[in-house]
Each structure stands twice: as structure tokens, then as C-alpha cells.
Amino acid sequence: MSEPSRFSPSRYSARIRAGMRDRVEEETAEESSVPAGHSGEAGRRLPDDFSKAAEDMRSYLSSPRGMTEEERREYGERLNRAVLGYAQERKEIMALVKDRLLKLRLHELPGMSGQYHSLADALFAEVIGLGVLELALQDRSGLEEIQVVGTRIYLMRGGCTERSSYSFQNLREVQRIQQNLVLYNNDRINPRKRWAEVMLRDGTRVTMTAFGFTSLPTLTLRFYNARAFRLQELTEQHYSTLTPEMVLMLQAVLTCRYNLVLIGPTGSGKTHLLKALIAELPDEERLVTLESRLEMMLGRDFPDKNVVEYETDEEDALHRPAQAFKLALRQSPQRIVHAEIRDEDANIYVRACTRGHAGSMTTVHASKLEDVPEAITDMCMLDGRAMNPDRLCKRIARYVTQIGIEMRLVDGKRRIVRMGEILWKEGEAELDEWAVYHSGVGWKLNSAPRAESCHRLAAAGYSLTEAGFGGLPLSATTELIERQCAGGGESGC
Numbered sequence: 001m002s003e004p005s006r007f008s009p010s011r012y013s014a015r016i017r018a019g020m021r022d023r024v025e026e027e028t029a030e031e032s033s034v035p036a037g038h039s040g041e042a043g044r045r046l047p048d049d050f051s052k053a054a055e056d057m058r059s060y061l062s063s064p065r066g067m068t069e070e071e072r073r074e075y076g077e078r079l080n081r082a083v084l085g086y087a088q089e090r091k092e093i094m095a096l097v098k099d100r101l102l103k104l105r106l107h108e109l110p111g112m113s114g115q116y117h118s119l120a121d122a123l124f125a126e127v128i129g130l131g132v133l134e135l136a137l138q139d140r141s142g143l144e145e146i147q148v149v150g151t152r153i154y155l156m157r158g159g160c161t162e163r164s165s166y167s168f169q170n171l172r173e174v175q176r177i178q179q180n181l182v183l184y185n186n187d188r189i190n191p192r193k194r195w196a197e198v199m200l201r202d203g204t205r206v207t208m209t210a211f212g213f214t215s216l217p218t219l220t221l222r223f224y225n226a227r228a229f230r231l232q233e234l235t236e237q238h239y240s241t242l243t244p245e246m247v248l249m250l251q252a253v254l255t256c257r258y259n260l261v262l263i264g265p266t267g268s269g270k271t272h273l274l275k276a277l278i279a280e281l282p283d284e285e286r287l288v289t290l291e292s293r294l295e296m297m298l299g300r301d302f303p304d305k306n307v308v309e310y311e312t313d314e315e316d317a318l319h320r321p322a323q324a325f326k327l328a329l330r331q332s333p334q335r336i337v338h339a340e341i342r343d344e345d346a347n348i349y350v351r352a353c354t355r356g357h358a359g360s361m362t363t364v365h366a367s368k369l370e371d372v373p374e375a376i377t378d379m380c381m382l383d384g385r386a387m388n389p390d391r392l393c394k395r396i397a398r399y400v401t402q403i404g405i406e407m408r409l410v411d412g413k414r415r416i417v418r419m420g421e422i423l424w425k426e427g428e429a430e431l432d433e434w435a436v437y438h439s440g441v442g443w444k445l446n447s448a449p450r451a452e453s454c455h456r457l458a459a460a461g462y463s464l465t466e467a468g469f470g471g472l473p474l475s476a477t478t479e480l481i482e483r484q485c486a487g488g489g490e491s492g493c
Contacts (some may be wrong), residue, residue, distance in 0.1 A: 050109050053119075054126045060100055061093065061127065062183045076183075080200055082128055083180050084221070085137045090128070097124050128180060131173050132166045133221075144223060144267070148174060150216035159267050159409040174217045178208045181219075199293045229276040240413045241269060243443050246435050248468030249419070253403050254280055256460045257335075257359035261400075261422075263366045264407035269414035270363050271295060273407065274337065277361065278302070281335070288333040290324050295339065308333075314344075321345035325352065338362040346379035350392075353400040369404035369418060373397040373429045390427065397424040404431060410439055420446070421453060434469075445469070 066072040082089040098120045108119050116122040145156035151168040154161050168174055178189050182196045189196050194213035198206040205222040234241035262270045287307040298307045310324040325348040336352050340363050353360050366375045377393040406418040420433040434446045447470030457467050
């Protein structure tokens, strides 16, 4: 029996290199045989050894670093900021890539593109780079969103979206960037989970979907612009969100502690208006905010305010909105700011507004302000409790959604298009309009609210003039209240 041959590292290395070379030649031949018209669907194919090196580097970078949870979170933050094009973080991650290659003693790989100066550059571009999106990111001025649908790219500035002159060459590039962007939370998009969402501390939000969940891969990068608006600033021509008279109305609403609700499509300026309203409140007033993702960043933009910010997770039983509400109500809030009423927390928010937390604010998805009480009622009924929907809807209109604000993008600006008091009359919700915007014309303001609201304003020390209405002095306000009360009915005192 012959002795087994001794293992030779050089012979083994030569055999591996020969196998790699054969695979590269086969893949090159396959790519050259693909018709030009199908290049977008087939996508760019990488040599197998480079693909493995890229996957190894992606796993290496996504592994947690740091002794504490805070250090690991900070590293994840740096990683995703590098992906999004921040210069300092890119330098730091590039140093890690080079260090990894030095330890592996890798300097080049067969089939590496000649456009890169080194293997480190090629792997960085594959694992971290955003491809053509980096060209779109060169002009960040006023950029609010980047929206990718398939290979198409759209840019949003000032609430207006337009098609970018840049686009991806193929869908594989979009999928690669999706994998890069989920490094932050060690997530993956795969056949079992065809979506991912990432949130950075600076407010940048990344949402993505894959084949099987949407017909084409999608990618939305929503950037947070750190601007702490004041109500008065929103009257300037650059914004034209409201008028000085409407500022007085909203300041009176805050002082009188009306419960307030905002509606409007995504990107219409609801969050900015909420922050502008919060900026008007005294710093010592206790606020509690509840969000599924921390977007308002009140603690950062208003460091002196007495605010507790909750970030809820609907998929975690211990940190769902309902649990956050229970804890929040025990922390002596004077106002509750709820980012958006959802199904399971609707009942708790209604109870909070009707049990001493006046002056609370929230947003709801509804087509018009008159539909808001019914929309919240529908959500409250989902928990299976035996409730009379008509009585509940009436209670919500009177005590939860007292003042309604509708925002939309009109005439190229984010504007308050309707604002007023939501009332319950003859079994349905109505809006006593205080201000309405007409496209191409401007705002039409009401001369005075209903009698009960006049009385509430007067009790808080406001005349109609000081509240932005028809210019009546305080003495005339009293006469108006008496005159309206004499009419009786639900609109009376």
C-alpha cells in the first residue's frame, strides 16, 4: 500500500486558483451570451471569489462592536451613516475594511474591476457604497426624500417630487444597496422577510421592500432636517403655512387647553406644525410623547423642555403603545402628544383626553376633519368591548378632537387648508370653520367662533381680537356671548 502524499500548500493554492480562473471564464462567457436587451434583468454578475469576499466583509462589518449596548449602538450608527454618505464615518469604516484585508493577507482577487485602485476600494464600494444614489446625494440642499422604485429614482424637495436624471442600471444594484442599508440593525431582506426599516438618531428613516412584497424592489430615504420652527416663522413668505391671525388662534387654543387633532398626507408638514405648537408651550410644562419611531426629536431640539419621549414597538408585547400609555399616565403628564392614533391605542388615548389631560395633540389618517371622530370610533370598537358607537363618536367629537387642523400641499406650499372646531350636531360631526384656504385666493377667516368658545376664550383672558378673530374688544365679546346664548340649541352656552 503506497504512502499517502504529503499535503503541499503551494500545490493546493495552485489548484484553488485554477478552479477560480475556470469559474471566472465560465461566468464571463455566460455574461457575453446574454442579449443586450436583457442586461437590466440579468444584472451584474460578480466572480464567485469576489462575491464570497464581499459577503465575508459584510458579515464582518455587521457584527456588533463594543463592550456595552450603547457602544454597539454607536457603532451601528456610524456604519449606517457611512452607507448614507457621511464623510467622517466613511473614513472610519474604510479603515476597518483595510485592517480586515491586512489580517486576511488579501491584496487582489481575479476579476476585480480595473476602475478601483485597490481591493479595499472595490469591497468598500460593493458593501458600503450607494452606487448611483451617491450622485443624487451630492446636492443635499433642501433634499427631503429619495424614492426608488425599481431602477427609477425620484427626489423630493419642498414637498414636490420629480424624476431624477439618474437611474440604476439594473435591479441587482438596488438589491445590493438594500442589503448594505440593513447592516445597522443586523437585519436582512430575504424570502422569509421581504421588508426592512432603519431609523438613525438624526431622524433619517430608511424603508425598503423586496420582490414578493412589492412588484419591484423599493427604497425610500427620508432625511430629517433639524429645524425647530416657531409658529410666527411659518407665516413668512418662504413657508406661507398660515397667517398671523391664525397664529393668534392657535396660541389661544394652546392656552385654553383644547384637545387638538391634525390630518393630512405624508409630507404635508404635520410633524413640523406639531413641533411649532410645542415650541409655544412653557418649558416646565410636563409633556409625554408616544411614537413608533422617534421622529419629532423634542429632547434634542428643545433640550430645556420637561418632556418624556416613548418609542413603542407593536411587535413587542412588553413595549407596545398600550403599555407605554399605562406608564405615561403615571408620570404626571400635563399634555400627551401622540404621533398617530392606531387601532390598539385609540381607546387609551380617548380615556386620557377625557380624564384630565386637556391640551393633548395627535394625528389621524382621515380624508376630512368631519370624518375624524368616526375614524377614531372605528378603531376603539376593534377591541371587542360592548360600546354604543353613536355615544362614543359624540364623546370623541366633544372631548377628544375639539380643534381640527387639515394640512395639504397646495400652490407649491405646505399649508393649513382648514382649521376649526369639530362639533356634534344632529347625530354627526360638523366643522365650525375658523380658517379655510382657497387655492389661488388665500385664507378666509371667520369673524367669531361659537358662543361656548367665545366664553372659553374670555375666561382665559382673550378677546376675539387677541385670538385672531373679527377684531372685537373684550366688552363686545361679552355682548356677543349673551346674544348667541339667547339663541339656545347645541351651539349656545
